[in-house]
Amino acid sequence: MKKIxxxxxxYAEDYETMVPYQMLLMVGYDVHAVCPGKKKGDTVKTAIHDFEGDQTYSEKPGHRFQLTYTFDLVNPEDYAGLVIVGGRAPEYLRLNEKVLEIVRYFFDKDLPVAAICHGIQILTTAGxxxxxxxxxxxxVGPEVTLAGGNYREVPPTEAVVDGNLVTSPAWPGHPAWIREFLRVIGIRISQ
Known part of the structure; x- marks a missing residue:
């Protein structure tokens, strides 16, 4: 079985963790959901970010998400693709050198990567x-520009594809983001 x-x-965004996790399971992938400093069976607290007309998103308590694999056992060579969720977690996950090494591995090998919302902070820090x-x-757009990337502003329901990289501004873009990531990893869904 292929692994992602x-x-x-x-405090990762709840939808941005749960939805891609469940969707990738649905299409037959073994998904290793990991967090530095935690092991299989541990949980992370998630947060729900909502767009209610304020100048920025609001944050509400989410669910406890159970990790399916131990971070310290991750060998990037075992995976067909990488998903980086958003929320507040990326602001501290990007401080972990092993996280950055994993991300660089996927880019060096031109393997599929999907990142959403604030998850892009990990990409900018990884260079x-x-x-x-x-x-x-x-x-996060200014960080992309400062890191030498070409930031494209799109509606929150859209995704941007650049080779092996699929990104979206936030969870309202799940249909486009997940559809494009599935295409990049070679999954075809026909009606």
Whole structure:
């Protein structure tokens, strides 16, 4: 069975963790959901980010998400693709050198990567966006530009594809983001 690595952490966005995890299971992947400092069976607290007409998103308590694999056992060579979720977790996950090494491995090997919302902060810190076109939550756009990437502002329901990289501004883009990631990893869904 093919495996996908999903990086998450405490206060990751709930939908951005649960939905891609469940969708990838549905199409037959073994998804190793991991968080630095945690092992299989541990949980992370998630947060629900909502768009209610304020100048930024609001945050509400989400669910406890159970990790399916131990971070310290991750060998990037075992995976067909990488998913990086958003929320607040990326702001501290990007401080973990092993996280950055894992991300660089996927880019060095030109393997499929899906990142959403604030998950792009991990990509900018890993130094893998230079010359790439991608989107993110609007507040992360300046980081993309500073890291040498081409930030593309798109509606939150859209996704941007640049080779092996699929990005979206936020969870309202799940249909486009997941559809494009499935296409990049070679899954075809026909009606």
């Amino acid at each position: 690595l999903l990086l998450t952490g405490d 893998v966006v230079k010359g790439r076109t991608l989107t993110a939550y609007a507040a």
